[in-house]
Amino acid sequence: xxxxxxxxxxxxxxxxxxxxxxxxxxxxxxxxxxxxxxxxxxxxxxxxxxxxxxxxxxxxxxxxxxxxxxxxxxxxxxxxxxxxxxxxxxxxxxxxxxxxxxxxxxxxxxxxxxxxxxxxxxxxxxxxxxxxxxxxxxxxxxxxxxxxxxxxxxxxxxxxxxxxxxxxxxxxxxxxxxxxxxxxxxxxxxxxxxxxxxxxxxxxxxxxxxxxxxxxxxxxxxxxxxxxxxxxxxxxxxxxxxxxxxxxxxxxxxxxxxxxxxxxxxxxxxx
Amino acid sequence: xxxxxxxxxxxxxxxxxxxxxxxxxxxxxxxxxxxxxxxxxxxxxxxxxxxxxxxxxxxxxxxxxxxxxxxxxxxxxxxxxxxxxxxxxxxxxxxxxxxxxxxxxxxxxxxxxxxxxxxxxxxxxxxxxxxxxxxxxxxxxxxxxxxxxxxxxxxxxxxxxxxxxxxxxxxxxxxxxxxxxxxxxxxxxxxxxxxxxxxxxxxxx
Numbered sequence: 001x002x003x004x005x006x007x008x009x010x011x012x013x014x015x016x017x018x019x020x021x022x023x024x025x026x027x028x029x030x031x032x033x034x035x036x037x038x039x040x041x042x043x044x045x046x047x048x049x050x051x052x053x054x055x056x057x058x059x060x061x062x063x064x065x066x067x068x069x070x071x072x073x074x075x076x077x078x079x080x081x082x083x084x085x086x087x088x089x090x091x092x093x094x095x096x097x098x099x100x101x102x103x104x105x106x107x108x109x110x111x112x113x114x115x116x117x118x119x120x121x122x123x124x125x126x127x128x129x130x131x132x133x134x135x136x137x138x139x140x141x142x143x144x145x146x147x148x149x150x151x152x153x154x155x156x157x158x159x160x161x162x163x164x165x166x167x168x169x170x171x172x173x174x175x176x177x178x179x180x181x182x183x184x185x186x187x188x189x190x191x192x193x194x195x196x197x198x199x200x201x202x203x204x205x206x207x208x209x210x211x212x213x214x215x216x217x218x219x220x221x222x223x224x225x226x227x228x229x230x231x232x233x234x235x236x237x238x239x240x241x242x243x244x245x246x247x248x249x250x251x252x253x254x255x256x257x258x259x260x261x262x263x264x265x266x267x268x269x270x271x
Numbered sequence: 272x273x274x275x276x277x278x279x280x281x282x283x284x285x286x287x288x289x290x291x292x293x294x295x296x297x298x299x300x301x302x303x304x305x306x307x308x309x310x311x312x313x314x315x316x317x318x319x320x321x322x323x324x325x326x327x328x329x330x331x332x333x334x335x336x337x338x339x340x341x342x343x344x345x346x347x348x349x350x351x352x353x354x355x356x357x358x359x360x361x362x363x364x365x366x367x368x369x370x371x372x373x374x375x376x377x378x379x380x381x382x383x384x385x386x387x388x389x390x391x392x393x394x395x396x397x398x399x400x401x402x403x404x405x406x407x408x409x410x411x412x413x414x415x416x417x418x419x420x421x422x423x424x425x426x427x428x429x430x431x432x433x434x435x436x437x438x439x440x441x442x443x444x445x446x447x448x449x450x451x452x453x454x455x456x457x458x459x460x461x462x463x464x465x466x467x468x469x470x471x472x473x474x475x476x
Contacts, residue, residue, distance in 0.1 A: 239443065268350050268354040269430045
């Protein structure tokens with residue numbers, strides 16, 4: 001009985017968090033969508049640059065000491081087929097979270113696609129080890145709560161470098177936090193299953209570091225200023241991903257004035 | 272596939288040349304406006320060359336030499352280099368500018384050659400071209416094994432006097448902006464000394 005009631009409390013709490021936190025996030029972020037006017041040299045809204053640089057140095061030290069060596073070991077010892085399976089398995093586990101975000105964005109087509117993939121991969125794909133959806137030509141409509149906020153009209157806010165998680169914007173930082181609660185899977189799985197889920201996702205972080213190893217190495221260790229490079233690359237690729245759904249025309253209240261991102265096709269022939 | 276595109280390119284350039292020669296008898300050499308077809312033709316040839324290199328199975332160093340040749344042939348390197356140097360270019364002497372452009376060409380070929388080397392086993396397919404402002408955007412798709420295809424976009428113009436690309440985007444990441452940040456940081460590290468920055472750049476490639 002106490003078990004059941006604590007379960008109910010747990011569920012209520014999750015509901016509360018999934019509904020109320022986004023609302024608060026929107027309120028907080030709409031306040032920070034208009035920054036205090038600080039703009040870094042690249043035209044990037046980065047009022048916390050000094051703090052961010054300290055976090056960047058920390059993240060780089062963690063990468064050098066732990067993540068990079070682990071990913072190299074992983075790359076050398078794990079067979080390619082198994083790497084793909086780990087990646088598929090972890091990806092499948094994050095699909096329910098994507099479906100929730102598809103729905104919050106009103107993207108019903110995306111929700112149907114991702115649900116289909118989840119059902120196919122969880123059954124015919126041996127609990128997600130094989131990406132049957134991909135083989136059948138059904139690609140994931142990758143999304144997260146940061147994108148949901150974007151769709152809801154929240155500006156990206158200032159640039160942030162998060163400990164362990166790396167580059168983000170204020171909007172994406174809130175999104176990552178909220179996404180702990182948008183995944184319905186932890187509620188549906190048993191304790192042991194959840195341990196496996198968390199373990200697989202941790203291994204997948206190492207796998208991703210291995211997969212993009214050379215590119216990440218070149219940004220972190222070969223750039224003259226790895227902080228400025230990773231900031232620029234993160235913002236560009238994130239904005240590109242968010243515009244990919246035809247949202248490129250959405251106005252970003254932050255990106256006005258002299259921001260070079262206003263005009264990614266800047267004309268170098270103009271003097 | 273590669274030879275096919277190259278042949279088409281050669282034939283169409285020959286045809287254009289013949290056309291020009293025929294006109295030349297009566298008209299002053301006309302400055303033909305760039306067209307969507309010409310932009311696409313350039314990128315078709317460029318991509319065919321890149322695909323040729325990544326399928327060649329050559330050594331890493333040999334590939335970088337090939338990529339440098341490709342950059343020199345298809346890219347407006349002086350414009351890209353001077354954009355990367357930004358306002359600091361204004362206080363550079365002509366000799367420094369020449370030196371920088373040469374070293375930059377090698378640096379950019381190796382750097383982007385590394386990215387293209389990750390495409391080994393896959394290939395790039397040219398999609399469509401469209402006019403944007405004063406130039407053309409040509410989109411292509413990198414199709415790699417075990418990975419969702421992603422966009423590689425080239426911006427093409429003839430304002431250097433030839434049809435050349437002056438910017439490229441790999442999954443939305445803008446080469447001009449990225450290199451301006453990098454060269455700017457290299458200059459900062461040397462207290463703004465252009466010669467020292469050029470020496471560092473040479474050592475890095």
